[in-house]
Amino acid sequence: NAGVMQNPRHLVRRRGQEARLRCSPMKGHSHVYWYRQLPEEGLKFMVYLQKENIIDESGMPKERFSAEFPKEGPSILRIQQVVRGDSAAYFCASSPAGGVQETQYFGPGTRLLVL
Amino acid sequence: QKEVEQNSGPLSVPEGAIASLNCTYSDRGSQSFFWYRQYSGKSPELIMSIYSNGDKEDGRFTAQLNKASQYVSLLIRDSQPSDSATYLCAVIKGYSTLTFGKGTMLLVSP
Numbered sequence: 001n002a003g004v005m006q007n008p009r010h011l012v013r014r015r016g017q018e019a020r021l022r023c024s025p026m027k028g029h030s031h032v033y034w035y036r037q038l039p040e041e042g043l044k045f046m047v048y049l050q051k052e053n054i055i056d057e058s059g060m061p062k063e064r065f066s067a068e069f070p071k072e073g074p075s076i077l078r079i080q081q082v083v084r085g086d087s088a089a090y091f092c093a094s095s096p097a098g099g100v101q102e103t104q105y106f107g108p109g110t111r112l113l114v115l
Numbered sequence: 116q117k118e119v120e121q122n123s124g125p126l127s128v129p130e131g132a133i134a135s136l137n138c139t140y141s142d143r144g145s146q147s148f149f150w151y152r153q154y155s156g157k158s159p160e161l162i163m164s165i166y167s168n169g170d171k172e173d174g175r176f177t178a179q180l181n182k183a184s185q186y187v188s189l190l191i192r193d194s195q196p197s198d199s200a201t202y203l204c205a206v207i208k209g210y211s212t213l214t215f216g217k218g219t220m221l222l223v224s225p
Contacts, residue, residue, distance in 0.1 A: 041217065043215040045213060048210060048211060098210065099211055100146040107158060
């Protein structure tokens with residue numbers, strides 16, 4: 001039973017390029033969450049998605065960042081025109097349903113390095 | 116005031132001792148509480164969840180919640196060197212999104 005899968009595990013981009021991070025939730029999970037962990041910082045919520053819907057994007061920067069979770073395929077976090085400050089670990093988590101008592105299971109993360 | 120506060124540590128304990136990790140939260144509307152363990156360079160791994168006041172035990176781990184004091188703790192009995200990691204406290208107050216503390220680093224010496 002595969003857990004949450006993320007790819008790529010490591011991504012290097014030059015300033016101004018685009019970064020696309022993919023997340024496949026656990027089997028049977030339809031809720032996906034993206035978190036960012038900056039060096040020496042805690043995990044920060046970015047966006048919460050259900051299939052074809054953005055439920056909460058209050059943690060997402062207003063510019064350059066977008067996320068989707070299509071009917072078919074993985075969830076994608078897209079960062080346009082990356083800057084050095086975007087260098088971080090990006091974690092995806094999934095849960096079978098929404099709700100305050102749902103456990104979120106984390107993927108291995110994508111480490112983004114912007115040169 | 117930070118939403119979820121933890122002492123950054125490191126908390127050093129000898130092997131076999133009890134490690135006590137503490138967390139306070141600011142929003143009285145917080146409903147669910149979680150402890151995750153994160154090894155360096157790895158992703159968070161759920162240790163315990165707790166939703167109501169009191170204690171919850173699972174093996175060597177005990178989570179304690181006091182909503183009146185807005186305080187949640189994690190006790191690790193018979194600490195092992197393999198328990199050395201950063202422990203993240205997280206709360207849910209709305210929707211399902213987790214708000215994390217910065218974590219407490221635990222070092223268990225053989």
